[in-house]
Amino acid sequence: MTVIAVPYHLDEHLPGLELPLAPDHTVVADLPEGGRWQRMAALYEQVATLVAEEVGAGRVPVVLSGDCTTSLGVVAGLQQAGRAPALVWFDAHGDVQTPETSTSGYLGGFPVRQLVGGSDRTVAEHIGLRPVPERDVVLVDARDLDPAEAEYLAGAAIRRVPVAGLPGVLPSGPVYLHLDVDVVDPEELPGLLFPSPDGPGLADVTAAVHAVLHSCDVVAIGLACTWHPGTGGNRVIASLAEELVAG
Ligand SMILES: NC(=[NH2+])NCCC[C@H](N)C(=O)O
Numbered sequence: 241m242t243v244i245a246v247p248y249h250l251d252e253h254l255p256g257l258e259l260p261l262a263p264d265h266t267v268v269a270d271l272p273e274g275g276r277w278q279r280m281a282a283l284y285e286q287v288a289t290l291v292a293e294e295v296g297a298g299r300v301p302v303v304l305s306g307d308c309t310t311s312l313g314v315v316a317g318l319q320q321a322g323r324a325p326a327l328v329w330f331d332a333h334g335d336v337q338t339p340e341t342s343t344s345g346y347l348g349g350f351p352v353r354q355l356v357g358g359s360d361r362t363v364a365e366h367i368g369l370r371p372v373p374e375r376d377v378v379l380v381d382a383r384d385l386d387p388a389e390a391e392y393l394a395g396a397a398i399r400r401v402p403v404a405g406l407p408g409v410l411p412s413g414p415v416y417l418h419l420d421v422d423v424v425d426p427e428e429l430p431g432l433l434f435p436s437p438d439g440p441g442l443a444d445v446t447a448a449v450h451a452v453l454h455s456c457d458v459v460a461i462g463l464a465c466t467w468h469p470g471t472g473g474n475r476v477i478a479s480l481a482e483e484l485v486a487g
Contacts, residue, residue, distance in 0.1 A: 253268065278366075
């Protein structure tokens with residue numbers, strides 16, 4: 241394992257973001273002037289390069305960031321290293337928005353759709369990210385879907401399961417395990433940017449993550465620390481984060 245910190249929320253540097261693990265590497269980039277996706281593309285290019293190097297050296301990167309879009313760089317890095325992964329994506333949200341369908345305009349609601357080849361293509365084109373087939377994507381507990389997301393998922397090959405339904409759908413090849421902490425019920429994890437009620441508890445999420453780590457060939461992990469800085473999420477999530485590096 242190797243812990244990589246990317247202390248950003250989208251293109252915004254958050255040097256004070258509390259992370260639940262001490263990093264071996266921290267990615268900080270001089271981002272160009274320009275559109276937000278162009279700025280994020282410059283950041284994720286560095287993430288991809290570092291992930292590819294670490295994977296090439298036989299290590300499993302655990303990438304900590306403040307959002308879910310950093311996953312674009314992680315998956316591109318895995319592809320560069322010859323380990324094109326399936327995705328097991330824990331998140332309260334679907335993250336399958338597009339510029340046309342998003343009513344909030346929140347760019348952090350796009351990354352799964354970008355990973356399967358849709359939505360805004362700026363980052364994918366800049367860093368050479370190839371589409372992950374929809375059938376290789378499992379959304380775990382995406383309980384908070386916008387109407388356009390529900391409509392898209394109803395016609396897509398992406399699978400969606402509750403935490404307890406995971407054992408039946410685990411992929412057999414290399415896996416990128418993504419964990420947006422907002423999958424956890426907000427009663428147990430206050431301070432989330434996008435709290436979504438009625439989620440699984442921390443113990444159930446930890447058990448499910450443990451099962452993925454032990455049943456799949458997990459080649460990289462992304463931990464999206466989507467909390468407001470200063471709200472103590474890093475402490476609540478500490479034992480779950482330790483589980484990720486224990487492997
Ligand atoms: N992974 C997340 N926290 N995503 C938040 C997305 C919220 C909402 N679905 C939107 O697109 O605006």
